[in-house]
Amino acid sequence: MLQLDAKSFLVTFGQRFPLASVQAWTWEADDDEFGKRAELLLAPAATATVDLQLTQLMLVITERDSSNQDSGSSVVFDALIQFEDGTVVINGADHPFSLDAVRLAIDEFVSQLEAGGL
DSSP: OOOOOHHHHHHHGGGGSSSSHHHHHOOTTTTHHOOOEEEEEETTTTEEEEOOSSEEEEEEEEEEOOTTTTTOOOEEEEEETTTTTTTTEEEEEOSSSHHHHHHHHHHHHHHHHHHHTT
């Protein structure tokens, strides 16, 4: 069975992200408590977030409705990879916990980033 934690995730998958800040991440002892987070503002009203914690990775892209000041934001893409539970969920769909599923989550996130003008 696939064994991942935050440190091994970064070693194995960190370079798949087009964000230089994420590519430069290394996992230190104090990261166990607070994790690592990067946000990227996409054009014109979208935000991409990479949130790596000791036991999970969340990838989220949200868009704000720029035509209405009072409206909230909607999730365009989300993926949750839970290392301890062996769970990969991409846009609400469960996937077997495997290297291929983790790659798929990252690749779909990157594809959405590129479509958003990264």
